[in-house]
Amino acid sequence: xxxxxxxxxxxxxxxxxxxxxxxxxxxxxxxxxxxxxxxxxxxxxxxxxxxxxxxxxxxxxxxxxxxxxxxxxxxxxxxxxxxxxxxxxxxxxxxxxxxxxxxxxxxxxxxxxxxxxxxxxxxxxxxxxxxxxxxxxxxxxxxxxxxxxxxxxxxxxxxxxxxxxxxxxxxxxxxxxxxxxxxxxxxxxxxxxxxxxxxxxxxxxxxxxxxx
Amino acid sequence: xxxxxxxxxxxxxxxxxxxxxxxxxxxxxxxxxxxxxxxxxxxxxxxxxxxxxxxxxxxxxxxxxxxxxxxxxxxxxxxxxxxxxxxxxxxxxxxxxxxxxxxxxxxxxxxxxxxxxxxxxxxxxxxxxxxxxxxxxxxxxxxxxxxxxxxxxxxxxxxxxxxxxxxxxxxxxxxxxxxxxxxxxxxxxxxxxxxxxxxxxxxxxxxxxxxxxxxxxxxxxxxxxxxxxxxxxxxxxxxxxxxxxxxxxxxxxxxxxxxxxxxxxxxxxxxxxxxxxxxxxxxxxxxxxxxxxxxxxxxxxxxxxxxxxxxxxxxxxxxxxxxxxxxxxxxxxxxxxxxxxxxxxxxxxxxxxxxxxxxxxxxxxxxxxxxxxxxxxxxxxxxxxxxxxxxxxxxxxxxxxxxxxxxxxxxxxxxxxxxxxxxxxxxxxxxxxxxxxxxxxxxxxxxxxxxxxxxxxxxxxxxxxxxxxxxxxxxxxxxxxxxxxxxxxxxxxxxxxxxxxxxxxxxxxxxxxxxxxxxxxxxxxxxxxxxxxxxxxxxxxxxxxxxxxxxxxxxxxxxxxxxxxxxxxxxxxxxxxxxxxxxxxxxxxxxxxxxxxxxxxxxxxxxxxxxxxxxxxxxxxxxxxxxxxxxxxxxxxxxxxxxxxxxxxxxxxxxxxxxxxxxxxxxxxxxxxxxxxxxxxxxxxxxxxxxxxxxxxxxxxxxxxxxxxxxxxxxxxxxxxxxxxxxxxxxxxxxx
Numbered sequence: 001x002x003x004x005x006x007x008x009x010x011x012x013x014x015x016x017x018x019x020x021x022x023x024x025x026x027x028x029x030x031x032x033x034x035x036x037x038x039x040x041x042x043x044x045x046x047x048x049x050x051x052x053x054x055x056x057x058x059x060x061x062x063x064x065x066x067x068x069x070x071x072x073x074x075x076x077x078x079x080x081x082x083x084x085x086x087x088x089x090x091x092x093x094x095x096x097x098x099x100x101x102x103x104x105x106x107x108x109x110x111x112x113x114x115x116x117x118x119x120x121x122x123x124x125x126x127x128x129x130x131x132x133x134x135x136x137x138x139x140x141x142x143x144x145x146x147x148x149x150x151x152x153x154x155x156x157x158x159x160x161x162x163x164x165x166x167x168x169x170x171x172x173x174x175x176x177x178x179x180x181x182x183x184x185x186x187x188x189x190x191x192x193x194x195x196x197x198x199x200x201x202x203x204x205x206x207x208x209x210x211x212x
Numbered sequence: 213x214x215x216x217x218x219x220x221x222x223x224x225x226x227x228x229x230x231x232x233x234x235x236x237x238x239x240x241x242x243x244x245x246x247x248x249x250x251x252x253x254x255x256x257x258x259x260x261x262x263x264x265x266x267x268x269x270x271x272x273x274x275x276x277x278x279x280x281x282x283x284x285x286x287x288x289x290x291x292x293x294x295x296x297x298x299x300x301x302x303x304x305x306x307x308x309x310x311x312x313x314x315x316x317x318x319x320x321x322x323x324x325x326x327x328x329x330x331x332x333x334x335x336x337x338x339x340x341x342x343x344x345x346x347x348x349x350x351x352x353x354x355x356x357x358x359x360x361x362x363x364x365x366x367x368x369x370x371x372x373x374x375x376x377x378x379x380x381x382x383x384x385x386x387x388x389x390x391x392x393x394x395x396x397x398x399x400x401x402x403x404x405x406x407x408x409x410x411x412x413x414x415x416x417x418x419x420x421x422x423x424x425x426x427x428x429x430x431x432x433x434x435x436x437x438x439x440x441x442x443x444x445x446x447x448x449x450x451x452x453x454x455x456x457x458x459x460x461x462x463x464x465x466x467x468x469x470x471x472x473x474x475x476x477x478x479x480x481x482x483x484x485x486x487x488x489x490x491x492x493x494x495x496x497x498x499x500x501x502x503x504x505x506x507x508x509x510x511x512x513x514x515x516x517x518x519x520x521x522x523x524x525x526x527x528x529x530x531x532x533x534x535x536x537x538x539x540x541x542x543x544x545x546x547x548x549x550x551x552x553x554x555x556x557x558x559x560x561x562x563x564x565x566x567x568x569x570x571x572x573x574x575x576x577x578x579x580x581x582x583x584x585x586x587x588x589x590x591x592x593x594x595x596x597x598x599x600x601x602x603x604x605x606x607x608x609x610x611x612x613x614x615x616x617x618x619x620x621x622x623x624x625x626x627x628x629x630x631x632x633x634x635x636x637x638x639x640x641x642x643x644x645x646x647x648x649x650x651x652x653x654x655x656x657x658x659x660x661x662x663x664x665x666x667x668x669x670x671x672x673x674x675x676x677x678x679x680x681x682x683x684x685x686x687x688x689x690x691x692x693x694x695x696x697x698x699x700x701x702x703x704x705x706x707x708x709x710x711x712x713x714x715x716x717x718x719x720x721x722x723x724x725x726x727x728x729x730x731x732x733x734x735x736x737x738x739x740x741x742x743x744x745x746x747x748x749x750x751x752x753x754x755x756x757x758x759x760x761x762x763x764x765x766x767x768x769x770x771x772x773x774x775x776x777x778x779x780x781x782x783x784x785x786x787x788x789x790x791x792x793x794x795x796x797x798x799x800x801x802x803x804x805x806x807x808x809x810x811x812x813x814x815x816x817x818x819x820x821x822x823x824x825x826x827x828x829x830x831x832x833x834x835x836x837x838x839x840x841x842x843x844x845x846x847x848x849x850x851x852x853x854x855x856x857x858x859x860x861x862x863x864x865x866x867x868x869x870x871x872x873x874x875x876x877x878x879x880x881x882x883x884x885x886x887x888x889x890x891x892x893x894x895x896x897x898x899x900x901x902x903x904x905x906x907x908x909x910x911x912x913x914x915x916x917x918x919x920x921x922x923x924x925x926x927x928x929x930x931x932x933x934x935x936x937x938x939x940x941x942x943x944x945x946x947x948x
Contacts, residue, residue: 134369
């Protein structure tokens with residue numbers, strides 16, 4: 001991208017995203033292009049991070065390990081669903097990911113957890129996400145029993161309208177009462193430590209920043 | 213302790229009988245094999261997530277007793293013994309409520325420390341029996357649910373753990389059954405282990421639960437036994453403010469017994485807690501209801517809460533001061549938030565019992581803020597401010613500061629509000645100590661406090677009475693107030709209080725009655741009410757402070773009573789009792805008894821009686837002392853006692869004279885005066901003159917002839933005259 005275009009992009013992004021200033025947007029743009037690597041600009045080819053590259057970043061930088069959640073995060077960033085996280089999606093996504101207000105984070109997390117995008121987190125979806133959260137006992141008869149129980153417990157805690165599934169309203173109310181439940185079904189936000197390290201590294205000296 | 217063991221093994225048998233299936237599950241959960249390397253990334257990551265701690269966890273079981281080893285039993289034993297011991301020290305008087313012993317001012321500071329520490333100990337129930345286990349055979353449903361949740365805590369990843377922790381909060385954690393259920397299924401170990409991991413969310417969730425259940429005294433002890441305190445102290449260093457708050461609040465709940473307070477200090481907790489108080493006054497709102505953030509003011513409040521709990525121990529008071537806590541506490545006093553003010557004032561009030569604090573408190577203008585907060589609406593805050601003033605007003609400058617900042621008026625008006633007894637005790641205590649300064653007494657009279665105090669002499673709990681009487685005792689040092697007290701009908705209730713067993717109260721009452729006895733009309737009332745006899749019988753009280761105080765009070769009584777001699781003689785065995793008190797070890801008692809004897813001996817008949825009881829040898833034995841107070845009163849007693857029979861010669865024979873001469877070397881002029889009188893009286897006997905001369909009395913007395921004090925001049929001169937007369941007579945005899 002030539003200089004002028006870059007400048008314009010930076011300005012647009014800074015204006016629209018609420019949590020980064022111009023310098024930070026700049027750093028993030030540089031980081032993006034570093035990660036994407038050498039790609040010749042050609043018409044019709046989208047420049048962006050594909051699923052693997054993005055999940056790699058989540059794993060290496062932010063220590064995420066849950067495959068399914070990481071996948072959903074990618075989907076959350078990739079708003080236009082074209083399989084690539086382009087530069088705007090990158091900036092807007094990180095804006096919520098790193099510095100979102102509670103409202104923004106709630107919306108983001110809910111979208112991550114709502115696997116089929118129907119506006120509700122169903123029992124099956126919960127089961128799917130919590131599938132591997134309990135260490136399986138070799139002597140247990142039904143290993144899923146614990147998971148099912150956990151799902152019931154979560155539903156009891158968060159389902160305020162008692163319709164057997166979590167709407168956004170249910171989820172929001174539950175999180176407002178107990179903030180710990182924000183990432184109730186899996187870690188889809190960075191933990192504070194890696195968050196701090198990322199920001200310290202990226203927003204310090206973008207020129208020296210080679211690989212994550 | 214064996215009783216507990218029996219109880220536990222009984223319970224264990226009961227439980228074994230009840231359920232097999234859950235036990236198997238439990239046993240299965242106990243055998244956690246770490247996943248082999250061939251397993252998926254996710255399993256491996258359980259280890260990476262710091263859950264390798266899992267294998268290190270204590271193996272919890274339904275048999276609670278088994279998880280605690282002998283060491284724990286020993287420490288439990290020590291705790292109970294400490295509490296009993298503390299209780300015994302406490303109970304050398306009558307049953308005293310815990311807070312009250314704070315108000316006891318003893319001359320031996322060390323004893324006071326121990327008592328103030330153990331009094332807070334006696335607030336703790338002494339290992340109450342496990343009601344829950346004894347209750348009924350069937351375990352409540354919460355027990356099973358909690359057991360399940362703890363299982364998920366042990367076997368789940370971070371997500372499952374957080375869910376289980378949130379769910380656990382929904383139980384009524386204030387209820388003892390739930391608290392003990394958590395403990396009995398091994399929940400405490402898991403919760404504490406979670407604190408030791410790196411997972412912030414788990415730590416937050418775990419602390420939220422620990423904070424609630426640690427209101428239970430048994431659970432507190434268990435937490436300390438499991439090593440929970442050092443971990444919580446470390447969390448105070450966390451960069452996340454919400455974690456700091458939770459850790460501090462939990463420590464505030466746990467540190468309510470001595471071992472816990474000590475542990476906090478030993479792990480550097482006091483310094484860290486003091487650091488929490490250092491909040492920049494700009495309480496900028498953090499990211500809205502962020503999980504990890506909290507307002508600085510909130511952090512400071514939690515720190516103050518924890519310090520308040522910890523400050524009941526003497527060493528912690530010192531540690532707080534050394535860590536620079538006082539200026540920070542002073543700064544926080546300036547806020548207007550009551551829930552911040554209460555722990556801050558509470559801490560200051562605890563610590564103000566130490567002299568080192570009082571100096572710093574003066575410097576930091578804390579008194580001003582304390583006075584300001586006396587006017588608050590919050591009763592608890594008023595109570596703590598008054599207590600703090602009570603502690604600090606030992607010091608004269610502070611008493612003046614209280615007056616200068618207008619603190620006396622609110623104190624006086626709070627006297628009218630008698631419903632809240634704790635507050636009333638604190639307020640009366642503050643008034644008592646402030647009354648030590650005369651200017652304050654004048655103010656109190658202006659505010660009609662004295663009348664109100666007299667009204668409080670009846671129908672009040674002991675904690676209040678001690679202070680009310682103390683205050684009246686100080687006020688009655690002034691003539692007008694004595695009259696006022698009499699006119700309000702205060703003499704009768706005061707005399708009624710002479711019957712009692714509370715030592716501090718008795719000391720204060722005798723002082724007050726003694727002060728009133730200086731006024732002749734009041735003395736008549738006291739006499740009529742048989743007050744002198746009551747005072748006299750207090751000479752038999754086992755406690756030396758009471759004896760001494762009663763003896764001091766008797767002096768004005770004897771001076772001012774009509775037919776004093778007759779009155780004294782009417783107390784059967786009374787004179788013998790007084791003379792025998794001269795055998796005491798306690799200097800204060802001795803001084804006061806000498807003063808009493810001086811007064812008794814004004815009546816010739818009584819002087820004869822006490823001489824028969826052997827007062828001369830007993831007084832002579834005391835002569836070798838360096839204590840100026842004792843010296844003075846002893847010398848006065850000796851001068852009086854010389855005026856009977858051959859007592860003068862007897863004092864010489866019992867070797868009282870030589871030590872007396874040495875008294876003249878003291879720095880205290882009242883000692884000089886009394887001694888000169890005594891020597892003058894003694895010098896009527898020739899042998900005594902010789903002894904005085906040999907001991908170099910003349911030179912010392914010559915110095916005193918030039919003294920500005922006329923009585924001293926006369927006595928000294930008279931003594932020298934006698935010595936010279938003898939010398940001259942001897943010379944004359946030699947030349948004839």
